[in-house]
Amino acid sequence: MLQLKIVIIGAGNVAWHLGKGLQDKGQIIHQVYNRSIDPAISLSKRLQCDYTNKIKDISTKADLYIIATKDSAIKKISESLNINNQLVVHTSGIEDINTIKHNRNGVFYPLQTISKKRKLDFKNTPFCIETSRSKDLSLLSSLAKLLGSKVYNINTHQRKVIHVAAVFACNFSNYMYMISEEILSKEKIPLEILNPLIQETANKINNHKPKDVQTGPAMRKDIYSIKKHLEYLKEGNKHDIYKLITENIIAINKHEL
Amino acid sequence: MLQLKIVIIGAGNVAWHLGKGLQDKGQIIHQVYNRSIDPAISLSKRLQCDYTNKIKDISTKADLYIIATKDSAIKKISESLNINNQLVVHTSGIEDINTIKHNRNGVFYPLQTISKKRKLDFKNTPFCIETSRSKDLSLLSSLAKLLGSKVYNINTHQRKVIHVAAVFACNFSNYMYMISEEILSKEKIPLEILNPLIQETANKINNHKPKDVQTGPAMRKDIYSIKKHLEYLKEGNKHDIYKLITENIIAINKHEL
Numbered sequence: 001m002l003q004l005k006i007v008i009i010g011a012g013n014v015a016w017h018l019g020k021g022l023q024d025k026g027q028i029i030h031q032v033y034n035r036s037i038d039p040a041i042s043l044s045k046r047l048q049c050d051y052t053n054k055i056k057d058i059s060t061k062a063d064l065y066i067i068a069t070k071d072s073a074i075k076k077i078s079e080s081l082n083i084n085n086q087l088v089v090h091t092s093g094i095e096d097i098n099t100i101k102h103n104r105n106g107v108f109y110p111l112q113t114i115s116k117k118r119k120l121d122f123k124n125t126p127f128c129i130e131t132s133r134s135k136d137l138s139l140l141s142s143l144a145k146l147l148g149s150k151v152y153n154i155n156t157h158q159r160k161v162i163h164v165a166a167v168f169a170c171n172f173s174n175y176m177y178m179i180s181e182e183i184l185s186k187e188k189i190p191l192e193i194l195n196p197l198i199q200e201t202a203n204k205i206n207n208h209k210p211k212d213v214q215t216g217p218a219m220r221k222d223i224y225s226i227k228k229h230l231e232y233l234k235e236g237n238k239h240d241i242y243k244l245i246t247e248n249i250i251a252i253n254k255h256e257l
Numbered sequence: 258m259l260q261l262k263i264v265i266i267g268a269g270n271v272a273w274h275l276g277k278g279l280q281d282k283g284q285i286i287h288q289v290y291n292r293s294i295d296p297a298i299s300l301s302k303r304l305q306c307d308y309t310n311k312i313k314d315i316s317t318k319a320d321l322y323i324i325a326t327k328d329s330a331i332k333k334i335s336e337s338l339n340i341n342n343q344l345v346v347h348t349s350g351i352e353d354i355n356t357i358k359h360n361r362n363g364v365f366y367p368l369q370t371i372s373k374k375r376k377l378d379f380k381n382t383p384f385c386i387e388t389s390r391s392k393d394l395s396l397l398s399s400l401a402k403l404l405g406s407k408v409y410n411i412n413t414h415q416r417k418v419i420h421v422a423a424v425f426a427c428n429f430s431n432y433m434y435m436i437s438e439e440i441l442s443k444e445k446i447p448l449e450i451l452n453p454l455i456q457e458t459a460n461k462i463n464n465h466k467p468k469d470v471q472t473g474p475a476m477r478k479d480i481y482s483i484k485k486h487l488e489y490l491k492e493g494n495k496h497d498i499y500k501l502i503t504e505n506i507i508a509i510n511k512h513e514l
Binding site (some may be wrong): 013028070071072093111112113114115117118121124125126146150152157158160161163164165166167168169170171172173174175176177178179180181183184186188189191193194195196197198199200201202203204205206207208209210211212213214215216217218219220222224228229232233237238240241242244245248249251252 | 299358368374382401409417419426430431436437454456462464474479481486509
């Protein structure tokens with residue numbers, strides 16, 4: 001059975017769930033590092049393991065180092081690691097694999113929206129993996145499969161593209177929900193009334209291309225409704241977002257985006 | 258048991274599913290009207306009922322007239338109906354109840370994204386109903402419940418607000434999926450890889466406020482990633498949409514939208 005001794009670097013959303021997920025599947029979380037001490041302590045309590053907030057105290061004895069910090073910290077941390085020939089990976093959607101200068105480097109990127117306050121289902125979390133050495137690719141693939149995840153071999157350029165696409169599909173659609181909630185709350189209507197619509201919109205994508213199931217005033221060029229909506233929204237940010245997206249949807253059939 | 262003789266006016270997405278749904282629950286679809294004849298014939302075949310494309314030939318003998326045309330046609334059609342004291346409703350999210358001048362008027366608005374090519378699950382389609390006479394409210398409520406739907410008593414102003422909110426939550430989030438697909442397709446990556454992310458983003462809304470589960474570069478003010486994304490998108494529509502929404506997400510914690 002695969003059993004690795006792992007150091008988790010970072011104590012944010014990804015570290016929080018990945019550490020626990022790997023531990024639950026029999027991996028040994030050897031140590032947690034985080035620059036500020038309180039999150040390091042919280043995560044070490046969750047995982048019942050050692051912690052440190054000093055880079056020089058990061059264990060030299062692990063098989064695998066998972067850098068799950070913010071993107072801009074990956075380079076510096078990986079350079080500071082005092083290791084021999086162990087595998088070092090980051091979990092970023094946007095960073096080059098070669099941001100990590102060690103011979104055995106890699107990427108272990110969970111393609112999911114992750115919050116500490118919400119349980120993460122790894123069966124529902126594809127992993128995009130990349131390594132310099134092919135043996136390490138098998139290792140990361142086994143690790144992801146152990147979690148129950150689907151695995152994709154994705155190079156750095158592809159991963160960056162996926163990351164941009166994910167911002168639209170996830171972060172921006174959630175922001176659309178947020179605007180909806182604000183609009184409804186002014187009338188004391190709960191967002192609950194839109195839940196079936198939100199679920200159905202997402203479900204459709206399982207079987208249809210988004211373009212084929214685009215509905216609404218903009219898609220049917222219903223200028224009458226669009227004008228009423230813009231009047232209701234008056235000026236301001238919601239108005240501007242409505243206008244820009246509507247113009248783009250109207251243009252779908254005229255030219256490529 | 259409730260059994261009404263119904264005329265369906267219009268043959269678009271809503272008429273297509275509502276006619277069939279009501280018939281499946283024992284209601285009598287007496288006739289279909291549509292201005293252009295081909296869609297009228299298609300729907301009449303689906304429902305095995307009479308059809309016409311002449312307003313003056315619309316039956317005077319039904320209990321209920323459901324106007325499921327485009328919004329701007331509702332007024333004229335309702336004025337042309339040669340009826341006595343029967344109930345006339347429209348299915349619009351945006352039109353006043355009083356767009357229909359008859360004494361017994363109402364609204365029967367399905368709050369769902371509806372395409373002909375996709376089966377509609379009425380159990381998952383809330384109805385917003387409104388009538389001038391309270392007896393008719395019970396009637397519409399019974400009809401919606403017969404379909405298995407959740408029913409909300411919603412006045413015209415509230416309904417218009419819900420409609421605007423629905424454009425953001427549904428039409429605009431689907432458009433975000435469409436942009437994602439376009440970005441991925443340039444790299445020959447299927448949208449499938451983002452499906453779990455899209456589903457999870459929508460599922461979160463069942464238990465969390467959108468604001469509490471907003472993630473991504475803009476939410477964490479990760480200017481480093483945002484710059485890289487904007488560089489990748491270069492100029493053009495996707496760039497402008499990314500920029501506008503990102504600016505708004507960054508501003509979330511500074512002021513109300």
